Amino acid sequence: MSGTRREVPNDPGRKERILDAALDVVAELGVPGTTHRRIAARAEVPLGSLTYYFDGLEDLLGQAFERLSTGMSATYRRTLEAARTPAEAEEAVVDLICGPRYATAREMTLIFEMYAYANHHAGVGATARAWVLRSRESLGLHFPEPVCRALDVLVEGWPIHRAFDAGPPDRALVAATVRAIVGGLTGGPGGPPAADEG
């Protein structure tokens, strides 16, 4: 039935391999140092492959960052889905901030690059927006909306400080902060229910 002869590419998964190689190069040299040639070398594919599979460097980086954010969102969600009780949910948030699974050094480097890039390329801007939304959605499995916003800020901001602080994560402080926010924003005696005092 098909008029075309070869619907299957010779090397399936090649495109993904290129995207991973691109992320490797970005992690190592930053976007300014990321070139077609370096990506091709890292992926061990000919230079022409990049222009064949992608519509220029902007397209390639856009898809690479989308791949990154999709993968991280999945980890984020899986971590929160595994929690069964409110206490476990708080623990999961602490894990996201401190744990060795999420927000690794490589991931933080890539996230910085993505945010920087997003400010100058609308497509990646949309990716970043979607990513923030998905995070909040995952937190929504366990917490009311305002708490989600506040906690997500924590999950976002703390690893950044870790990246430039060399110090250990200090799990206890993170745990205390998470508890303070959850308690304080859900009607605890420490603060108003949420956002109803302005």
Added chain:
Amino acid sequence: MSGTRREVPNDPGRKERILDAALDVVAELGVPGTTHRRIAARAEVPLGSLTYYFDGLEDLLGQAFERLSTGMSATYRRTLEAARTPAEAEEAVVDLICGPRYATAREMTLIFEMYAYANHHAGVGATARAWVLRSRESLGLHFPEPVCRALDVLVEGWPIHRAFDAGPPDRALVAATVRAIVGGLTGGPGGPPAADEG
């Protein structure tokens, strides 16, 4: 007395003008789009000036980012110094997060670029570290150390979400979160004193 004839440069302030122009270009095009020529055009100086005043692009960007972080640190500190009571201090933190004075769109864009750049250039890495330290020091004018850490994460993380969220700052929620952290971490009933439960 002096052996040299011209100790005063023809155009004082030129160097600073170049640094400001560099930040303008970075804010508009990102580091990957920042070139000697574009900076020179923006600063309205000849191309040769850049190699005369700076030892290459890395040196120039390093000094530009240092200028940026110094300026922002000053605003940060001034805002906190103006607070006279604990309540005013909390309000100041909320101002830093929401206010139109600190963390403007341009500044956030530049901060992203700086963080991304810092991961690949040791000099700017030191600048970023110093910047985080200064922030915490300024918060230390009003809050104990663990609270400083948590609040600084908020000041860092919330504007990031603002940058990709299009929504309004929601001052009330920010204020409630700040209060929850300050209350919860300083012995309030919502949580332990601080970091002493691991």
Added chain:
DNA sequence: GGCGAGTGTGTACGCTTGTACAGCCTTGCT
């Protein structure tokens, strides 16, 4: 076995980049 379509690649080109440097121009001293 031969054919044609569609996948994939090696090479070449025009352009922009960072940077070096020969020399100009301003200036203070004599």
Added chain:
DNA sequence: AGCAAGGCTGTACAAGCGTACACACTCGCC
């Protein structure tokens, strides 16, 4: 007025970039 000493600049160059494209190759069908 003349000089000498730098601060400063315009220009030139080699390197590396993104991208186009003519061609090789593979494979199902007749």
